[in-house]
Structure formats: C-alpha cells, structure tokens
Amino acid sequence: MDTPIITLYYRESDPMKRKMFLDQSIAAGEEEEANAIRKELWEIRYGGKSEVPDTPADGYLALWMALEFNKNASSRLFGAKSARREIVKNLQKMKITEYQGKSALHQELLFRECCHMVRTYMELCEKDKTYNTTLCGIVPISEKSAKNKLHRDIYETAIQVPADVNMQEELGIITRAAKTAYEDYFPGEGGL
Known part of the structure; x- marks a missing residue:
C-alpha cells in the first residue's frame, strides 16, 4: 500500500514534480529501501541529455x-x-x-x-x-x-x-x- 505522497508520485507525469514528491517522501522517512530504489530509477530514467532546457529527457x-x-x-x-x-x-x-x-x-x-x-x-x-x-x-x-x-x-x-x-x-x-x-x-x- 502506497503512502499518499508515493500515490501522487505514480500519478504525476512531469519529471520534476515526480522528483519533488519522491524527495518529500524521502524527507518524511517513508519506505527507505523502496525510495532508494525509486531514486535510482528516477535518475536512470530522467538523467539523460534533453533538447529542452530545464526539462529532463x-x-x-x-x-x-x-x-x-x-x-x-x-x-x-x-x-x-x-x-x-x-x-x-x-x-x-x-x-x-x-x-x-x-x-x-x-x-x-x-x-x-x-x-x-x-x-x-x-x-x-x-x-x-x-x-x-x-x-x-x-x-x-x-x-x-x-x-x-x-x-x-x-x-x-x-x-x-x-x-x-x-x-x-x-x-x-x-x-x-x-x-x-x-x-x-x-x-x-x-x-x-
């Protein structure tokens, strides 16, 4: 069962808003192991170069x-x-x-x-x-x-x-x- 913040994380499509929700969940001390993996996945998924400034690919x-x-x-x-x-x-x-x-x-x-x-x-x-x-x-x-x-x-x-x-x-x-x-x-x- 997801926490309310993680529920928002999976509903959001904007990468930076997703990161904000993930950071909030991490700061709240929720699901430490799962959030560490989510953070890795976020960095892999959005860490590439983008043609649009300030927007992760x-x-x-x-x-x-x-x-x-x-x-x-x-x-x-x-x-x-x-x-x-x-x-x-x-x-x-x-x-x-x-x-x-x-x-x-x-x-x-x-x-x-x-x-x-x-x-x-x-x-x-x-x-x-x-x-x-x-x-x-x-x-x-x-x-x-x-x-x-x-x-x-x-x-x-x-x-x-x-x-x-x-x-x-x-x-x-x-x-x-x-x-x-x-x-x-x-x-x-x-x-x-």
Missing part, C-alpha cells in the same frame, strides 16, 4: 519510441536485426535487464515505472491534437476511433514488436506493463 519514453519506430522491422531488409540492436541498446541504457535480475522489490518498482511509462504515453497521445485527427490534423476522429487507434498502437508496440524481433523474454516486462496500464486506463474495456 525521459529515457523510458525513448525506449518506447524505439519500439514504436520498429513496428515494421520484420518487413525491412535486415530490419529485425537492426531493430534488435537498437532496442538492446535502449534496454541497457535504462538498466532494465539489470534490474530484472535484482531483488523482488527492484523488479516490482521497475514494473511500476514501466506501467507509468505506458500510462504517460497514453496521456500524451490523448492530449495530442494531431494524434486524434485525420487529413493532416484537420478532421478530428471520434472518441471510439481514438481509443481503437491507441489500443492498436499499444498492441503493436508492446506485443507485436517483441515477437517480430524475437525479444519476448527481454521485453516481457514492457508487455506486462502495457497490458496492466491499458486495463487501468480503460477499466472494463477489455485488455490487449
């Missing part, structure tokens, strides 16, 4: 976008091999494989961070005007069509890409996180 979303970019890898010449290399590089940079080999608490908090990544992606898509339109951003699509588009995107990125590049095991945590985040985001709508 989200390495987990970079991993998601690498998966997204490689949706059609199996149809390109040397596509799956090249995609696999790029995905492995992102997994290593975010230390996802390393954390999966650590304690149960490390694995649980990594999973929660992956769920947060997928939820953040869904929120960004929902807010993006061009994502929810057709004809070069002119004609809006219906709410049902937008939801179907998001469902298809998440399915292709989190389930189909790992199968296409033969990385189901390595990306299993992303697949599970996508299923969980989707079901939490659209309760009662059916899963991936």
